[in-house]
Amino acid sequence: MMNTSPSTKTVLVTGCTPGGIGYELCKSFQLRGCTVIATARRPEVLEELAGSGMIVLPLDVTDSKSISACKKQVQEVTGGRLDILVNNAGVSHTIPAADIDIDDVRKTFETNVFGLMAMTQSFLDLLIAAKGLVVNMSSLASITPYVYGSVFCATKGAINSYSRTLRQEVKPFGVRVMVVMTGFVKTTSGTKVYRELPKNSIYKVVEDAYLRKLRYSENTSKLSAQEFSFQLVERILEGSGWFWPLWGPRNDWVWLGGSASLARWATWIGEWVLDTVLYRKFGLDVLEKRLRQRGLT
Template identity: 35%
Template sequence: MSTSDIKTALVTGASSGIGYAVVRELVKNGFRVYACARRVDLLEQLSKEYEPHRVIPYPLDISNFEEIVLLKEYLSTHLPRQRLDILYNNAGQSCTMPAVDVTNERLNQLFQVNVIGHMNITSQLCKFLINSKGTIVFTGSLSGVSVFPFGAVYAASKAAIHQYARVLHAEMKMFDVRVINAITGGVSTDIADTKPLPENSPFYFPEGIEALENRKFMAARNFPMSAETYAEKVVKDIVSPKDPVDIYRGSLATLISWIMMFAPYWLVEWVVFKKFKLDKVEKALRKRSETTKEK
């Protein structure tokens, strides 16, 4: 097979976790991969494990539009026949924090990385996908369809990506470009947010702090799927001729999605309160309120 006949993929957020595993799995399936991340030292090590030009590290901050434009220019001169077979939009940041405690700076950064960056890179590289009749993939999340306390901002970013992917699917279908929205459950990665609760938070009391800490390590306690197994399943979806739009991968992904689809919201919220110890938080708050009134 000549160099120009090898199928080509580009993966963002490729330096660790899901992105890193996806790069490996794509190479296993015969792809040349442009592996993009802000830090490329791990990717450079990975590229040395394969034959030359099989994994090509590329430094990219997806929140920086100018860098995305430069990436497009780079690919214009390096892609064989101006074709990109897979664009895997995986880069992301987590945010586990009460909604009212997320600062404007952090809110903007999260949406730049989790939403706007993916939209920009998709629009800038779409001509390469159209040329190849390729596939665009987004790493979605159960957070975008379910109710996970202290994750409102992250959930909102993923819900935005879900809807973007679904509408994009309808628009790109006429170009024979597939769009896959991978609604992701528990996967063993290092994306967990460990930032502490600010002292001025309305939740800054023992029960609130405990509930937040319990939420931070939720995924690790629920038997998450390995990143390698997840990547194997999603790449199998990519190389399949099927066109499902939404796929559910990762531990509990299908189960929770069905629950959210059919269970009444009051029941979901009741279970969430019990599961995440919000009932204890509410009880402590009401007790504090009563004590304040008595004074």
């Protein structure tokens, strides 16, 4: 395993499955001259990245032993420093709130929230040594009523709240925290789970709308993971800087991806805008109509 040069930035990215954002982030960081540490539960899927000169390590963010082993290897190759930690590993979770399986929900939180927290805690001393940057991948779902995505929305909302406080706690040590409000991005990683409605689901009357929602992002996204990652890496590496005295570092919150600007604008106007638009977009007005037709309301 090669050692890194102290003159180049070292970047560790979690969740680098081919076809996903993490995979493309690794490529974009390397194009900008960074030393990239790509991680995945099964490192054999990262052979292409390894062949291009990246450091490839096994990592399961839900396993404390795996995190410890990964950190030990990172310390060895970087000399105990890490410039950028990108907490990208995450899973989708689409199912009505009335139909959730709590054990399934816990698994999603383990990856999306607890894994992110565990990685940040474990690697914080390396980030402090480099006065580095933590990049937490959130989503527009964290601030929108993304119908049938209550679990996923909750995990991303938790990331936002965690990051706000983390930013304050690590600032005295010279570490920055960035939250990426990710919009719609076209990915082809093949890791998404498509959950079926239970036979007794109260949403069976609009199952057609639910099935469309399962593939909504991949069918409507126009921005590729490659282009998204290229733009995001540009933002990550351009520095903090100040363009308005009352706002904080310009890169604390990055809104990027399909509908990102629209969602940000809508939050300024009021929550009722998103409530109204998404209620109709995902067919809840149709649900009302069908329930009335069946005499169920």
